[in-house]
Amino acid sequence: MSVPYERGAGSAGSAGGVAGAAGAVSAGRGGVGAGGAGSQHPVLERRVLGTTGITVSRMCFGTLTIGPIQAKLPLGEGATLIRAAVDAGVNFIDTAELYGTYEYIREAISGRGRARDDVVIASRSYDYTYEGMRRAVERALGSMGVDCVDIFLLHEQESALTLKGHQEALRYLADARRAGKVRAIGASTHHVACVRAAALVPDIDVIHPLVNRSGIGIADGTAAEMLAAVEDARLAGKGIYSMKALGGGALLDDVEGALGWVLAQPCVDSVAVGIKTLDELRMDLAIFEGRRPDDGLRERTRQNKALIIEPWCTGCGSCVARCTHGALKISPRTKRPVVDTARCVVCGYCQAACPEFCMKVV
Numbered sequence: 001m002s003v004p005y006e007r008g009a010g011s012a013g014s015a016g017g018v019a020g021a022a023g024a025v026s027a028g029r030g031g032v033g034a035g036g037a038g039s040q041h042p043v044l045e046r047r048v049l050g051t052t053g054i055t056v057s058r059m060c061f062g063t064l065t066i067g068p069i070q071a072k073l074p075l076g077e078g079a080t081l082i083r084a085a086v087d088a089g090v091n092f093i094d095t096a097e098l099y100g101t102y103e104y105i106r107e108a109i110s111g112r113g114r115a116r117d118d119v120v121i122a123s124r125s126y127d128y129t130y131e132g133m134r135r136a137v138e139r140a141l142g143s144m145g146v147d148c149v150d151i152f153l154l155h156e157q158e159s160a161l162t163l164k165g166h167q168e169a170l171r172y173l174a175d176a177r178r179a180g181k182v183r184a185i186g187a188s189t190h191h192v193a194c195v196r197a198a199a200l201v202p203d204i205d206v207i208h209p210l211v212n213r214s215g216i217g218i219a220d221g222t223a224a225e226m227l228a229a230v231e232d233a234r235l236a237g238k239g240i241y242s243m244k245a246l247g248g249g250a251l252l253d254d255v256e257g258a259l260g261w262v263l264a265q266p267c268v269d270s271v272a273v274g275i276k277t278l279d280e281l282r283m284d285l286a287i288f289e290g291r292r293p294d295d296g297l298r299e300r301t302r303q304n305k306a307l308i309i310e311p312w313c314t315g316c317g318s319c320v321a322r323c324t325h326g327a328l329k330i331s332p333r334t335k336r337p338v339v340d341t342a343r344c345v346v347c348g349y350c351q352a353a354c355p356e357f358c359m360k361v362v
């Protein structure tokens with residue numbers, strides 16, 4: 001299914017987006033609202049993701065926040081949160097092999113009589129070989145209890161060179177798409193250069209770029225440069241769902257402004273937001289639906305995130321090598337890592353590299 005997109009198409013003035021904008025198709029409804037379960041509130045917009053034919057809600061539930069890298073929610077609590085979002089019309093769930101959240105998704109979508117077809121799942125892996133990516137896709141299918149992962153992406157790509165280095169993984173994903181194990185192929189990135197390179201790769205259907213109004217976390221350019229690359233990619237027919245609208249927590253002081261800015265970009269089909277509490281879900285739903293969150297809700301969700309390093313750190317340096325933002329270095333004085341808060345996007349990825357389990361995002 002081809003979805004025409006023209007430069008500047010759609011509304012740039014509404015935080016909640018406007019039906020009739022490029023690719024806007026329909027909406028889901030029900031469930032959790034600012035006023036609590038069962039309240040009446042506007043519908044959540046859906047769009048077709050580029051030329052994939054996959055219809056997704058403008059709001060995508062990012063699961064990094066609920067899993068072992070961040071909030072470490074009990075399985076039932078995390079699954080309940082995902083279900084509440086789905087009940088509220090969010091049909092798009094983002095995960096990654098690294099996040100360790102497949103079980104939450106499995107729990108959320110199984111055994112409740114909800115048609116699996118209603119929920120679009122995106123996952124990704126760092127694997128770069130044909131066989132490695134085959135195993136990654138099979139793990140995702142088995143762990144989530146699904147027979148198709150809607151979108152499977154190459155994780156954290158940087159440039160045309162990195163994409164070239166993953167061509168065997170890409171070849172597997174193309175075979176998996178033909179076999180019906182995935183519906184679309186993508187690349188996630190913090191780099192402007194990668195967005196531009198991925199736009200030229202015919203087998204890549206979807207790009208998951210880092211987009212926020214301050215450009216926080218963009219590795220090689222400004223917010224304006226990223227947006228220009230994203231718009232060109234969307235014009236080339238790629239589906240776009242963005243990440244880190246809140247700069248990994250740095251823009252939490254003005255959630256409405258930061259999310260509203262991304263939602264006003266017509267070239268961004270969907271926006272992934274990390275959610276770990278019911279209040280955050282309610283706050284985000286209000287913003288995506290163009291409603292004003294009440295002051296109590298705004299206050300309860302105004303909480304800055306930070307990366308904490310526990311005292312039992314051995315100074316091994318694994319976390320420093322893992323951080324692609326250059327936000328960690330070993331202090332010559334203490335022999336322990338120090339965090340450059342200007343560079344850190346509080347993603348928690350370094351935590352997965354720590355053999356001592358002494359890093360956490362709070």
Ligand code: SF4
Nearest residue numbers: 323344345347348350
């Ligand atoms: S220091 Fe850790 S949390 Fe911060 S950007 Fe690097 S990997 Fe992410």
Ligand code: SF4
Nearest residue numbers: 313314316317319354
């Ligand atoms: S990986 Fe863990 S133990 Fe090693 S330096 Fe980093 S925080 Fe310390």
